[in-house]
Amino acid sequence: MNSGVNTQDFEEIYQKYKNTLYRIAFTYLKNNVDVEDVLQDVFLKRFYKSPKFKDEKHEKYWLIRITINLCKDTLRSFWNKNVKSIDELMESQEIIQWDFSEDEKYIFREVMSLPDKQKTVMYLYYYERYSCKEIAEILKCSESAVKMRLKKGRELLKINLEKEDFV
Amino acid sequence: MKLDKYNKIIDKMSIPDDMDNRLKEYLLSDKKENKKITSKKLIKRFSIAVATMVLVLGVSQTSFVSTAASAIIHFFEYGFTFTENNGQETTINMKMNYLTLDKNTPMESMYMDSIDQVSDTIGIKLLNSTKEYKSNGFVEYYPSISNDNILAGIRIINNCYIIGDIKNISVTNRKSQDSKNMINYTVGENYKTPIGVQISIRTNENLTSKYQDNELGFVSENTNIDLDDNNKQSELYQIDNLGIKAVLFTTQTDGPIEWGLGDKNIDVTYAVFVYEGVEYVYFGGVSHNTMKEFLNTLK
Numbered sequence: 001m002n003s004g005v006n007t008q009d010f011e012e013i014y015q016k017y018k019n020t021l022y023r024i025a026f027t028y029l030k031n032n033v034d035v036e037d038v039l040q041d042v043f044l045k046r047f048y049k050s051p052k053f054k055d056e057k058h059e060k061y062w063l064i065r066i067t068i069n070l071c072k073d074t075l076r077s078f079w080n081k082n083v084k085s086i087d088e089l090m091e092s093q094e095i096i097q098w099d100f101s102e103d104e105k106y107i108f109r110e111v112m113s114l115p116d117k118q119k120t121v122m123y124l125y126y127y128e129r130y131s132c133k134e135i136a137e138i139l140k141c142s143e144s145a146v147k148m149r150l151k152k153g154r155e156l157l158k159i160n161l162e163k164e165d166f167v
Numbered sequence: 168m169k170l171d172k173y174n175k176i177i178d179k180m181s182i183p184d185d186m187d188n189r190l191k192e193y194l195l196s197d198k199k200e201n202k203k204i205t206s207k208k209l210i211k212r213f214s215i216a217v218a219t220m221v222l223v224l225g226v227s228q229t230s231f232v233s234t235a236a237s238a239i240i241h242f243f244e245y246g247f248t249f250t251e252n253n254g255q256e257t258t259i260n261m262k263m264n265y266l267t268l269d270k271n272t273p274m275e276s277m278y279m280d281s282i283d284q285v286s287d288t289i290g291i292k293l294l295n296s297t298k299e300y301k302s303n304g305f306v307e308y309y310p311s312i313s314n315d316n317i318l319a320g321i322r323i324i325n326n327c328y329i330i331g332d333i334k335n336i337s338v339t340n341r342k343s344q345d346s347k348n349m350i351n352y353t354v355g356e357n358y359k360t361p362i363g364v365q366i367s368i369r370t371n372e373n374l375t376s377k378y379q380d381n382e383l384g385f386v387s388e389n390t391n392i393d394l395d396d397n398n399k400q401s402e403l404y405q406i407d408n409l410g411i412k413a414v415l416f417t418t419q420t421d422g423p424i425e426w427g428l429g430d431k432n433i434d435v436t437y438a439v440f441v442y443e444g445v446e447y448v449y450f451g452g453v454s455h456n457t458m459k460e461f462l463n464t465l466k
Contacts, residue, residue: 010194018190022182036186043194098179108176126170127177 014043017060020128021067027112027119028071030089038070061138068120068139086113110157118153121146259403259414264444265372266291272321274312278304282366285323293323293366294409294442296464300330300361302338305348313371323366326423329461331358331453350425359433359452360426362461367446402455406440406462413440413462415455422452438462 021042025035045066053059089095090109100108111119124130124138125146132150136143182190269290279285280303282295288308307324327348330336332355339349350361401416419432436458438449449458 007195014191014194018187019181022186023177023180026180032183032186036190039182039186039190040193043190047194094183097183100176100179104172104176104179107172111173111176122173123177127174 010047013046013059017063020060021063023123023127024064024067024120025071026094027123028068028116029074030094030112031092032094034074038067038074041070042067061134064124064138065140114153114156118149118156121149122153122157125150259412261439261441261446262444263367263369263441263446265369266444268318268321268368268370272310272318273308274310274316274318276310277308279306279308280304281306282323282325282328282364285366289321289368291368291445293445294447294465296329296461297466298329298331298461298464300327302327302348304341317371319371320367320369322368324364326363326425327361328364328449329358329362329451331362331457331461332356333358333361348425349427351427354452357453357457360422360428360435362449362451362453362458363423363426365448365450367448368444400436400455404438404455404459404462406465408463408466409440409442411440411442413438415458417455422450426452 018039021039022035025038026032029035029038042063046063050059050062053062086109089112090105095105095108111122114122120139121135124135125132130138132143132146135146139146269288272289279288281301282293282299285306285308286293286295305325305327309322309324311319311321313319327350330352333352334355335351335353337351339351341348352361354360401414403412404415405412415436415438417434417436420435422428422433422435433452435450436453436455438447438458440447449461451458453461
């Protein structure tokens with residue numbers, strides 16, 4: 001490993017965040033080839049160009065934000081305007097490997113059909129258990145924008161609410 | 168839908184073992200300055216967009232400053248090779264020079280209102296058409312910045328550059344910096360979509376081989392692709408105004424988001440050429456003849 005990056009530090013950070021960042025990148029890009037490129041870049045930036053973090057929370061915020069920005073760059077790329085359709089995604093190797101039940105496939109399809117902004121906010125709120133305020137800080141948008149995206153996402157998915165701190 | 172079902176699905180979406188192993192191996196290796204390009208990425212990058220293309224794309228030279236080399240190559244070059252109707256094989260080289268831009272060239276992405284505005288900003292006169300569709304904020308400006316904050320190149324994109332005979336146009340302005348202006352329209356007789364443009368400028372010859380975070384043009388690295396020639400619609404066109412030849416070809420694609428095609432694929436004609444060291448790529452749901460008429464308006 002290049003000097004200046006401790007192998008143990010690397011392992012710890014990589015293991016801690018790899019799945020979170022993978023999930024976020026996949027919701028945007030819908031294919032493992034582009035996701036792998038983005039994750040390569042994210043971790044390279046983390047180890048060679050990141051700012052000093054106040055704490056672990058801010059490190060994670062930064063990583064999520066960088067991942068989203070790189071995904072958007074990828075989607076904007078001249079050759080990547082041909083994004084996989086939902087039907088193609090559902091037939092892809094990525095879905096097969098996760099071995100979803102029929103029920104799960106149906107829900108996954110519905111979730112992946114949401115616009116990117118809603119998918120991301122839903123994931124950060126329901127799975128990562130961030131508050132709206134924290135999500136707003138991560139995404140650099142207003143708290144009301146986060147709430148609107150959650151509301152819209154729920155309407156589209158008709159989720160039964162189980163979190164009580166959403167107004 | 169219950170929350171626990173959602174969470175169970177997300178639980179299953181974990182990084183695949185093979186990707187995990189590759190990432191760890193790469194990130195722990197000593198060769199990180201040159202970003203690894205996997206064969207999968209090359210295939211993915213080109214297979215979708217060029218599924219029905221007929222051109223063989225070969226890159227002749229990409230090497231830059233080398234301490235061992237006796238000659239320093241000051242341009243990035245690639246070539247289109249294709250078989251013309253008479254059976255003759257033709258190669259046309261695209262040679263992009265490294266340009267010096269205005270010292271105040273922006274280092275962050277932004278939207279601008281016209282190609283002329285970009286020209287004024289970067290200090291390089293770019294080709295522009297008298298038919299440019301003027302609407303606020305359609306021109307996207309993307310600098311490619313290395314990890315050391317050096318400008319490697321820039322891309323300028325306007326997916327609604329020329330509207331031709333498209334009718335009933337209305338523009339929905341973006342609601343935030345993350346979203347795009349959208350255009351609603353009725354197709355015309357000659358224009359099924361607007362003609363879009365991507366302009367690519369390289370500025371630092373030391374970086375191109377090392378910095379590959381973003382595309383720096385039509386081709387950003389060594390490639391060699393075998394293309395399906397069953398749908399041959401390629402030709403060379405002499406743009407008399409400019410004294411250069413453009414490569415024209417047609418492929419099936421769904422186009423950029425602004426065109427509003429969704430998942431629908433249509434025939435899209437591309438015109439690619441390099442003029443005064445700058446690469447220009449025009450693309451639209453138009454015939455070759457309509458594209459040629461448009462190319463003749465550039466100056």
